Amino acid sequence: MDCSHVFEFKVKRLIVVFTLFLAFFSASGVFAQTDSTYISEEAHRETTKKKFDIGKFALHHIADSHSWHVIGDTYISLPIILYTRNGFVNFSSSDFHHDDEGAVIVERKGLRFVKVHEKIYYASETANEHGQYVDLDEKHHATNARPIDVSLTKNACTLLISIVVILAVFLNVANGYKKRKGMSPKGLQSWMEPIILFVRDDIAKPNLGHKYERFMPYLLTVFFFIWFNNMLGLVPFLPGGANLTGNIAVTLVLATATFCITVFNGNKYYWKHIFMPNVPWWMYIVMVPVELFGIFTKPIALMIRLFANITAGHILVLSLICLVFVFDSLYIAPVSVAFAVFIGAIELLVAFIQAFIFTILSALFIGMAIEEHH
Amino acid sequence: MITGSIAAIGAGLAAIGAGLGIGKIGGSAMDGIARQPEAASKIQTAMLIAAAFVEAVALFAVVVALMGNG
Numbered sequence: 001m002d003c004s005h006v007f008e009f010k011v012k013r014l015i016v017v018f019t020l021f022l023a024f025f026s027a028s029g030v031f032a033q034t035d036s037t038y039i040s041e042e043a044h045r046e047t048t049k050k051k052f053d054i055g056k057f058a059l060h061h062i063a064d065s066h067s068w069h070v071i072g073d074t075y076i077s078l079p080i081i082l083y084t085r086n087g088f089v090n091f092s093s094s095d096f097h098h099d100d101e102g103a104v105i106v107e108r109k110g111l112r113f114v115k116v117h118e119k120i121y122y123a124s125e126t127a128n129e130h131g132q133y134v135d136l137d138e139k140h141h142a143t144n145a146r147p148i149d150v151s152l153t154k155n156a157c158t159l160l161i162s163i164v165v166i167l168a169v170f171l172n173v174a175n176g177y178k179k180r181k182g183m184s185p186k187g188l189q190s191w192m193e194p195i196i197l198f199v200r201d202d203i204a205k206p207n208l209g210h211k212y213e214r215f216m217p218y219l220l221t222v223f224f225f226i227w228f229n230n231m232l233g234l235v236p237f238l239p240g241g242a243n244l245t246g247n248i249a250v251t252l253v254l255a256t257a258t259f260c261i262t263v264f265n266g267n268k269y270y271w272k273h274i275f276m277p278n279v280p281w282w283m284y285i286v287m288v289p290v291e292l293f294g295i296f297t298k299p300i301a302l303m304i305r306l307f308a309n310i311t312a313g314h315i316l317v318l319s320l321i322c323l324v325f326v327f328d329s330l331y332i333a334p335v336s337v338a339f340a341v342f343i344g345a346i347e348l349l350v351a352f353i354q355a356f357i358f359t360i361l362s363a364l365f366i367g368m369a370i371e372e373h374h
Numbered sequence: 375m376i377t378g379s380i381a382a383i384g385a386g387l388a389a390i391g392a393g394l395g396i397g398k399i400g401g402s403a404m405d406g407i408a409r410q411p412e413a414a415s416k417i418q419t420a421m422l423i424a425a426a427f428v429e430a431v432a433l434f435a436v437v438v439a440l441m442g443n444g
Contacts, residue, residue, distance in 0.1 A: 202419060301430050308433035357426040360419070 052325045058318040062243045062311055065118050065154045066093040070238055078157060082120060083148040084111055093151075102132035102142065116142045120149050155250070158242035162229050170224075199223050199359065207363040208370070215366055218261060222254060223359040230310060230351030234344065245354075246310035248303065255303035258362040263295070266369040298365055302358060309354050313347045381439040388435030395428035 068076040077094035086109045093115075095106045102114040105123045112123040114133045121144035123133040134142040169188060176189035185193050204212040204219055229244045244250055274291040277283075320343060323336040403421035407414045 202415075304434060304437060305426065305430045308437055309429070312433065312436065353422060353426075357422065360423060361426070364423075 052322070052328075054319055054322045054326060057322060058315045061318055062246055062314045063118060064242075064247065066096075066115065066151060067098070068154050068157065068238070069241065078152050078154065080120065080149075080151045082113070083150060084109070085147075086111060089113075089147070101130070102134040103127075105133055111147075113147070114144075119146065120151075121146050154242045155244050155247055158229070158232065158240075158244045159250075161239060162225070162232060162244070166224060166228055195224075196220060203356070203360045203363050207360065207367040209367065211370060215261070215363070218257070219359050219363055222257070222362060223355050226254070226306065226358055227352060227355035230354060231348075233310060233314070234347055234351060243310065243314055245306055246314055248307045251303045251306045254306070254358070255299040258302060258365060259296075259299040261362075262299075262365045262369045265366060267372070269371065269373045270369045298361075302361055306354055306358055309350060313343070313350055316343050317347065385436050385439040388432045388439070391435075392428055392432030395431075396425050399424045399428065 066078055066080060068078060070076060075094075075098065077092045079090055080093050081088065081090045083089075089108045089111065091106060091108055096104050096115045100115055100117060102116040102121070102123070104114065106113045112133075113120050114123045115121075116132070116134055119142070121134055121142050124135055124144060127133050128136065134144050137143050169192070172187075173189045173192050176186060180186060180189075184190075199220055200212070200216060203223070204216055208215055226245055229250075232240045233243050233245060234240065274295070275288060277287050277291070279287055317340050320336050320340040323339075324330070324333045399421055403417050406417045410417075
């Protein structure tokens with residue numbers, strides 16, 4: 001195929017554009033020289049006016065995302081998978097060119113999508129005055145319809161990574177027990193054994209009594225899952241960086257598991273305690289609703305506790321780092337870094353304590369449900 | 375002039391309550407451990423559970439304050 005005329009045309013056009021480009025910059029350079037003092041003054045006023053919004057920054061950093069920040073301007077673009085009117089649609093999040101304000105439209109299967117604050121919307125026909133293809137209400141929230149978003153986001157990727165790592169570790173440990181039956185543990189096995197024994201002796205046995213063995217798999221899974229992901233959330237660079245256990249959907253699933261186990265294992269004494277407590281009959285009007293409500297508030301408290309603890313920890317560290325930008329001075333940096341390191345060390349402890357608390361409270365609730373009458 | 379949200383005051387009040395509660399739990403646990411050092415591990419476990427309950431109430435308040443703010 002002969003494309004030389006196209007090529008020639010392109011080269012000419014490039015030369016024209018490049019010349020214009022140079023001309024523009026040299027001209028603007030001259031202008032800039034004449035009134036540079038004026039511009040710098042204006043710019044200074046602009047920066048002082050535009051205050052650093054610490055809350056927005058922190059909330060953006062703990063939220064889920066469609067791309068994974070590596071370093072500087074390097075991002076890993078994660079796939080976007082949508083269930084729309086025309087079936088499943090998938091494309092890379094790099095198609096949005098890091099736009100997060102709804103200015104770039106991606107068109108697939110005859111549908112147009114925009115991304116606003118890490119949420120995918122159907123694009124409006126025309127742009128608003130800020131160049132965004134969404135309709136905003138008075139609180140600047142987009143009101144466009146949304147497709148069902150089942151994308152592989154940062155949190156979903158972290159979940160898969162943690163599943164792979166935890167499986168690898170525990171299959172290794174389990175194999176060790178099969179191979180060296182009755183012998184002393186070796187390698188990874190001897191590292192995990194004290195922690196597993198801790199869960200059994202300090203969490204399961206005191207709360208569940210002699211029937212603890214049935215619930216050990218669940219308690220161990222929950223404990224190691226939460227602990228590992230809490231620790232992974234504290235790692236600021238690539239395999240970490242996501243805020244998985246500080247995501248309320250994840251803690252909701254964990255709390256629902258505890259709720260289901262409690263309800264389905266509840267024996268007749270447990271239900272009698274709820275529906276027919278040993279009190280005068282007229283107290284039932286108050287007692288039964290309160291007890292029924294209690295079935296649901298316990299897992300909800302579990303959910304909020306883990307979510308809020310981890311989220312609060314992340315916001316705290318981010319805010320301390322942000323002090324540098326709030327005061328806009330380098331001299332505050334040693335103070336803020338020292339505080340951030342201190343809080344980071346406490347967060348290491350909190351990561352363990354929250355895993356422990358979630359597991360021991362799950363064991364407590366299950367223990368209450370399976371307790372025999374005495 | 376003071377600007378900002380009243381939600382911040384709510385979060386602060388919640389922090390006062392939780393601080394008092396956790397302080398009392400920690401202090402009592404210290405007393406207990408000093409009297410009976412051999413029961414230290416049991417006391418620590420009970421202390422952590424009680425502290426988690428107190429802390430949860432404060433965190434509810436913080437979440438409500440954040441929601442009221444946003």
